[in-house]
Amino acid sequence: MLTRHEITLIVAALQFWAEEMDLGDTVMLAMYSGDPLVDRIWTPDEIQRLRTQLNSARLKYAVANEGGPELRTTDLFSTPEAAHQAKTAATDQVGTLLLPASTLGI
Numbered sequence: 001m002l003t004r005h006e007i008t009l010i011v012a013a014l015q016f017w018a019e020e021m022d023l024g025d026t027v028m029l030a031m032y033s034g035d036p037l038v039d040r041i042w043t044p045d046e047i048q049r050l051r052t053q054l055n056s057a058r059l060k061y062a063v064a065n066e067g068g069p070e071l072r073t074t075d076l077f078s079t080p081e082a083a084h085q086a087k088t089a090a091t092d093q094v095g096t097l098l099l100p101a102s103t104l105g106i
Contacts, residue, residue: 001080002096004059011051018047056101066091 021028023042030038060076061083072092077083083094 001061001094002059003080007054007057011054014047014051018044053100057098058101060097060099062095062097063087064093064095066093068093068095
């Protein structure tokens with residue numbers, strides 16, 4: 001489950017990556033990502049677009065069963081605490097939904 005505070009850290013890390021790292025160095029990306037097979041090269045514009053999307057995303061929280069494939073309720077919650085209160089089983093999990101800023105009515 002991600003919180004707004006954690007997304008802020010991710011946005012900052014993306015900015016650091018764009019400014020301080022060689023974006024064409026897939027070996028460095030593999031090392032930092034923990035995925036030895038990653039070979040994606042990111043452009044500064046792509047990183048900025050991702051930062052913008054993360055900064056503007058609206059966060060909602062949902063309750064899913066233990067494995068996560070089924071939602072326990074169709075309700076979306078504004079806070080993690082509200083989602084935790086809606087859990088019906090001790091094994092339920094709370095997940096984060098990142099919704100585009102243009103999504104209305106949720």
